[in-house]
Amino acid sequence: VLRELFDPNFTVVSSSPSPDLGTTDRWSIPFLPVAGKFTVTIVGEVESTTEPGTILRNLATVDENGITSNRIWEDTLTVIEPVLSLAIDDIPD
Numbered sequence: 001v002l003r004e005l006f007d008p009n010f011t012v013v014s015s016s017p018s019p020d021l022g023t024t025d026r027w028s029i030p031f032l033p034v035a036g037k038f039t040v041t042i043v044g045e046v047e048s049t050t051e052p053g054t055i056l057r058n059l060a061t062v063d064e065n066g067i068t069s070n071r072i073w074e075d076t077l078t079v080i081e082p083v084l085s086l087a088i089d090d091i092p093d
Helices: none
Strands: 002-005 010-016 041-046 055-064 067-077
Touching: none
Parallel strands: none
Antiparallel strands: 002 055, 010 041, 055 067
């Protein structure tokens, strides 16, 4: 079982595959052979009230038969989106 503890400033928009029915943060992993791979892609948004420079921290754990076998933290630094600006001068001919 893969579980994800999301930072409170992060909102999940979608994931592939979808999480287990009735959850937003748990995926049951099918049987994997040695060196097998299971990928979960999560798309989300940072809350609009989050200040630039805030570090978002998510924790993913993999549990097998109730025993945690792997744990990883993911830290993401938030930044301001670049703003496009344009200036036009009207100079007479």
